[in-house]
Amino acid sequence: MPEFTVKRWEQLYDRAFPQVYRAVVAATLDRERALDGLHDAFEEGLRHPPSDDRNVEGWLYRVALRKTRRGLLRALREGSLGEVPADDPSAAVLQRLEVGRLLALLTKRQRAIVVAHYYLGLSQKEIAEAVGVRRGTVSATVSQSLARMRKGEAEHA
Numbered sequence: 001m002p003e004f005t006v007k008r009w010e011q012l013y014d015r016a017f018p019q020v021y022r023a024v025v026a027a028t029l030d031r032e033r034a035l036d037g038l039h040d041a042f043e044e045g046l047r048h049p050p051s052d053d054r055n056v057e058g059w060l061y062r063v064a065l066r067k068t069r070r071g072l073l074r075a076l077r078e079g080s081l082g083e084v085p086a087d088d089p090s091a092a093v094l095q096r097l098e099v100g101r102l103l104a105l106l107t108k109r110q111r112a113i114v115v116a117h118y119y120l121g122l123s124q125k126e127i128a129e130a131v132g133v134r135r136g137t138v139s140a141t142v143s144q145s146l147a148r149m150r151k152g153e154a155e156h157a
Contacts, residue, residue, distance in 0.1 A: 004049035013042055016057045023119045024064045026103060027112040037068030058122045062130035065112055102149040109133075110145040117142055 017038065024034040041063035050059040103111050112131055116122045117138070122130070124138045131138070 004045065004053070006046065009042065009046055009049075012045075012056055012060075016060055020057055020060045020064060020120075023061055023115050024068055026100075026119065027065060027115040028068050028108070029104070029111075030068070033068045034064070037064040037066075040064070040067040055122070055126070058116075058120055058126055061116060061120050061122070062126065065116075065130060069108075102152055105148055105152040106145050110141055110148070113138055113141045114145045 020041075021034060021038050024038055025031055028034050028037075038060065041060045044063055044067075045056075045060065050056060103114065106114060109131060113127055116127045116130065117124075124135045127138045128135045133141075
């Protein structure tokens with residue numbers, strides 16, 4: 001297993017950042033917090049790298065999602081959480097895309113699980129660990145989410 005040096009993390013950052021950032025934005029619908037969470041994840045990787053390098057993108061997603069959620073919870077407690085601005089480019093893109101519209105029908109937890117499963121290709125076990133639920137809950141949540149998205153698609157048609 002290669003050592004995670006600063007130079008290697010820089011290469012990982014260049015390679016993984018765009019995909020993981022889009023996934024965290026899709027899961028949280030918050031560009032700024034997603035960016036902060038992903039930067040925090042890369043910093044954590046420098047301090048405490050993952051045990052293996054088979055799925056660094058998945059590791060980064062899990063850590064960034066956890067960090068982003070902590071930021072959202074802190075903002076809720078402080079009362080500083082507002083709506084996503086209408087002129088936010090990521091919100092505009094998500095609203096224009098059918099996938100964004102359908103993801104918006106889901107709860108935060110459902111959205112995080114669906115994005116991790118379909119966009120990042122994480123296993124049910126990895127998702128369960130990242131979200132803090134049982135593996136069976138991940139499977140049930142994916143099924144429920146797909147049903148909700150299908151219903152939303154039918155109502156929109």
